[in-house]
Amino acid sequence: MSKLSVEPFDSADYIDTPEAVVAYLEEAFEDGDPQIIASTLGDIARSKGMALIAERAGVTREALYKSLSVDGNPRLTTLLGVLKALGLKLSVSIEPPAAA
Numbered sequence: 356m357s358k359l360s361v362e363p364f365d366s367a368d369y370i371d372t373p374e375a376v377v378a379y380l381e382e383a384f385e386d387g388d389p390q391i392i393a394s395t396l397g398d399i400a401r402s403k404g405m406a407l408i409a410e411r412a413g414v415t416r417e418a419l420y421k422s423l424s425v426d427g428n429p430r431l432t433t434l435l436g437v438l439k440a441l442g443l444k445l446s447v448s449i450e451p452p453a454a455a
Contacts, residue, residue, distance in 0.1 A: 370402035376441065390425050396437055397423030403441065411440030 370376055376399055383395035400408040400423060409419040413436055422429035423437070438445055 365398075365401075367398045367402040370399055373442075376402075376443070380443070389428070393423050393427045393429055394425045396429070396434070397427070399441060400437060408437060408440045412436035 366379070370379055379399065380392075380395055383392045386392075397420070400419065405419060406416050409416040412419065412433065414422075414433055419433070419437070421427055422433050429437070435445065
């Protein structure tokens with residue numbers, strides 16, 4: 356009988372195109388959970404290099420890891436800085452009314 360080998364899954368390994376970044380982040384925003392959004396941004400930042408994104412966002416790498424973790428709560432300035440460092444911008448749209 357052969358042994359089954361299991362490797363840890365890291366979504367950052369699969370975020371390799373601008374389209375993948377946008378799709379992944381859109382899903383997180385669609386969910387609306389702030390912890391999921393922060394964690395998703397963390398995955399994206401790790402896929403691009405956390406040190407580089409931290410430098411571009413004007414925060415330390417350690418602070419970025421902490422604020423973009425599942426338990427993190429990034430400040431708006433951090434959120435906007437990370438988005439800008441990733442070459443993204445935040446936009447707002449009107450949510451369609453829920454069906455009755």
